[in-house]
Amino acid sequence: MAGRELGRPFTRFWHSYTVSAAGSALGAGALPLVAIVVLQAGPLQVSLLAVVGLVASALLSLPLGAVIERGEKRRALIVADVVQFLALFSVPLVAVVDRLTYLHLCVVAATVTTCSIASAAAGSAFVKAVVVAESRVVANARLDSVNWTTSAVGPPIGGALIGVVGPTVTLLADGRSFLVSALLLRRVPRTRPDAPPSSDPSAGFNRRLWAGWRLILGHRGLRRLYLNALLFGGAYLWTVPLVAVLVLSDLSASAFQYGLLLGIPSVGGLVGALLVPRIASKLGRRRCLLIFGAGRTVGLIPLPFLGEGTGALNVLGVSQFVLLVAAGAFNPLFATYRMTVTPDELMARVGTAWSASSRGFQPICIAVGGLLAGSLSLRWSLGVAAGLCLLSVLFLPWTTDGTRAQGTAARSKPDSIANGGEN
Numbered sequence: 001m002a003g004r005e006l007g008r009p010f011t012r013f014w015h016s017y018t019v020s021a022a023g024s025a026l027g028a029g030a031l032p033l034v035a036i037v038v039l040q041a042g043p044l045q046v047s048l049l050a051v052v053g054l055v056a057s058a059l060l061s062l063p064l065g066a067v068i069e070r071g072e073k074r075r076a077l078i079v080a081d082v083v084q085f086l087a088l089f090s091v092p093l094v095a096v097v098d099r100l101t102y103l104h105l106c107v108v109a110a111t112v113t114t115c116s117i118a119s120a121a122a123g124s125a126f127v128k129a130v131v132v133a134e135s136r137v138v139a140n141a142r143l144d145s146v147n148w149t150t151s152a153v154g155p156p157i158g159g160a161l162i163g164v165v166g167p168t169v170t171l172l173a174d175g176r177s178f179l180v181s182a183l184l185l186r187r188v189p190r191t192r193p194d195a196p197p198s199s200d201p202s203a204g205f206n207r208r209l210w211a212g213w214r215l216i217l218g219h220r221g222l223r224r225l226y227l228n229a230l231l232f233g234g235a236y237l238w239t240v241p242l243v244a245v246l247v248l249s250d251l252s253a254s255a256f257q258y259g260l261l262l263g264i265p266s267v268g269g270l271v272g273a274l275l276v277p278r279i280a281s282k283l284g285r286r287r288c289l290l291i292f293g294a295g296r297t298v299g300l301i302p303l304p305f306l307g308e309g310t311g312a313l314n315v316l317g318v319s320q321f322v323l324l325v326a327a328g329a330f331n332p333l334f335a336t337y338r339m340t341v342t343p344d345e346l347m348a349r350v351g352t353a354w355s356a357s358s359r360g361f362q363p364i365c366i367a368v369g370g371l372l373a374g375s376l377s378l379r380w381s382l383g384v385a386a387g388l389c390l391l392s393v394l395f396l397p398w399t400t401d402g403t404r405a406q407g408t409a410a411r412s413k414p415d416s417i418a419n420g421g422e423n
Helices: 002-006 010-025 030-037 043-070 073-096 100-131 133-165 167-185 206-211 212-219 219-249 255-283 284-300 309-341 343-377 378-395 404-410
Strands: none
Touching: 002 010, 002 133, 002 284, 010 030, 010 073, 010 100, 010 133, 010 212, 010 255, 030 043, 030 073, 030 100, 030 133, 030 167, 043 167, 043 206, 043 212, 043 343, 073 255, 100 133, 100 284, 133 255, 133 309, 133 404, 206 212, 206 309, 212 219, 212 343, 219 255, 219 343, 219 378, 255 309, 284 309, 284 378, 284 404, 309 378, 378 404
């Protein structure tokens, strides 16, 4: 029933999205391991590999957003998948002839990260074009449920695969998933590219380049949610490596117990994503956005106050489960809100600007968290992260001023599919 309501174009896109997400989850840790195992890279080089990917993607994604906006979104998705396939496939191909270099891995990391941002932006614009407004929470929840499922199941399977065949061969599985995704996308009906006034060449490239940022910072609701996302995402990732130290060192948990603490709470994200369409239909999207946006911040509060033993591990597991249930419910509502208030002709540029800045800010938070843990203490650093997470609540869109009119304007343009799309 849900598939019919969302339409065949979305369902086919969803199938493609699932395949590529599963492959990415399988190969999540393969590229750094290739650097370690094949090139004997040290900690600094492995860290720089991630930094290079983030910095390059931040620089390249802004002009890419403008290019994606002026073209057909299905084509952009296919190109991004093919480029990622070629980049990942090149690693084992070059490694076989003993020609793999650190520079090559840096180029691959930058390419894959940039394409993932471009693909997410094009995908968001595509979903808005093919799914009617009333069904977008369901569509975004379905995509988010894929993310939670693959993030919970993929890394353990990928780790086992790396243990059996090695990281280089595992990259082949990741790369093949993008090729299969591209082939599935060819079955998706084309969407008409937007031809808005802002795409007029006379408007100037620089003006088109920064149009996404101007909307994010100029729209009150988007600006507040952007700051909320930066604070929450940065604070949460701040805690990830510190929680590993807390669990494995301070609480003396086993690797198996730590694995359970990573895997079981992730089910909460899936639960939230599956339940949110029904809850939002009863309570309203805006109210749920605020409830779950605030609710996800409480999960970090217990971290600096955890005691010892099994009881502390149970408290940690429950708090992380609650956090991810709220996050799983919040994400589809947030994605739908951003779709609603963003004009069609700016969807890709807003998406690339948002993703690039978030990915650049989060490693800074992780580094600051580590520095505070080293200079003060682990629990003090976790306490600061919990405080920043709570602070993010202030930036939720508690008032509606300046959002409804723009949202109505964004919805005024009818969704359309050029070649036989079905809803």
